[in-house]
Amino acid sequence: xxxxxxxxxxxxxxxxxxxxxxxxxxxxxxxxxxxxxxxxxxxxxxxxxxxxxxxxxxxxxxxxxxxxxxxxxxxxxxxxxxxxxxxxxxxxxxxxxxxxxxxxxxxxxxxxxxxxxxxxxxxxxxxxxxxxxxxxxxxxxxxxxxxxxxxxxxxxxxxxxxxxxxxxxxxxxxxxxxxxxxxxxxxxxxxxxxxxxxxxxxxxxxxxxxxxxxxxxxxxxxxxxxxxxx
Numbered sequence: 603x604x605x606x607x608x609x610x611x612x613x614x615x616x617x618x619x620x621x622x623x624x625x626x627x628x629x630x631x632x633x634x635x636x637x638x639x640x641x642x643x644x645x646x647x648x649x650x651x652x653x654x655x656x657x658x659x660x661x662x663x664x665x666x667x668x669x670x671x672x673x674x675x676x677x678x679x680x681x682x683x684x685x686x687x688x689x690x691x692x693x694x695x696x697x698x699x700x701x702x703x704x705x706x707x708x709x710x711x712x713x714x715x716x717x718x719x720x721x722x723x724x725x726x727x728x729x730x731x732x733x734x735x736x737x738x739x740x741x742x743x744x745x746x747x748x749x750x751x752x753x754x755x756x757x758x759x760x761x762x763x764x765x766x767x768x769x770x771x772x773x774x775x776x777x778x779x780x781x782x783x784x785x786x787x788x789x790x791x792x793x794x795x796x797x798x799x800x801x802x803x804x805x806x807x808x809x810x811x812x813x814x815x816x817x818x819x820x821x822x823x824x825x826x827x828x829x830x831x832x
Contacts, residue, residue, distance in 0.1 A: 603629035603663055603681055603761045603793070605650060610658035612645040612817075619645035620656070621817040629681070629761040629793035634804035634824065636797075637814035643797040644687060646814060647764050650795075651684035652677040678707040681761030687770060689751040693740025697731060700739045700750050704757030724753040727783060745776035752783070762793035769798060781807060 605627040612620040620642040627633055635643050648654035652673030667676040691700050701724055705712050725732050728749040739750055755763055769777040781803045798804040805824050813820045
């Protein structure tokens with residue numbers, strides 16, 4: 603699967619958040635999106651996910667939705683899923699129900715078999731959620747909520763999982779656990795796009811770096827480990 607951005611510009615009123623972006627992302631890639639906050643990282647991910655209006659073209663395997671099609675649901679059905687900044691969970695719904703919401707992206711009826719499969723996969727990846735499944739999501743720690751948000755995204759069966767500032771507000775030890783999980787997803791062949799203001803962990807994980815500054819995008823290979831900040 604290939605995502606192509608061609609001359610994409612994102613505006614909020616008179617403010618240009620992303621300018622004339624050309625970018626290609628493959629489902630076999632892990633991409634770090636880095637740059638200061640407020641410079642266009644989130645706008646880039648939201649445009650790809652169909653959550654921000656834009657000029658230009660965003661294609662998945664050479665296709666674009668019709669004007670009457672909701673772009674966000676179109677993107678999810680084609681395997682492009684965003685875990686948003688600050689997670690956007692439903693705090694008064696249980697952890698289990700938050701996760702299973704992701705299944706409805708590609709099916710209108712949630713079978714017992716699919717539900718059981720999704721929950722088994724979730725607990726294999728995040729075993730510490732097992733005792734929290736019937737708790738309201740709003741009662742969990744920040745790190746646990748991020749696990750739920752990722753599990754919900756994975757329940758949509760993405761080819762490319764995008765994460766916007768996944769380490770925001772988390773303790774360092776939790777961030778390390780989070781990136782261990784993302785590394786596992788990477789070794790399983792999952793395409794990843796990770797946007798972070800603090801780039802070291804994301805760059806270690808990824809093989810391509812997209813730098814976004816003042817709405818302008820530049821692409822480079824990730825440095826080898828010996829060239830990186832420890």
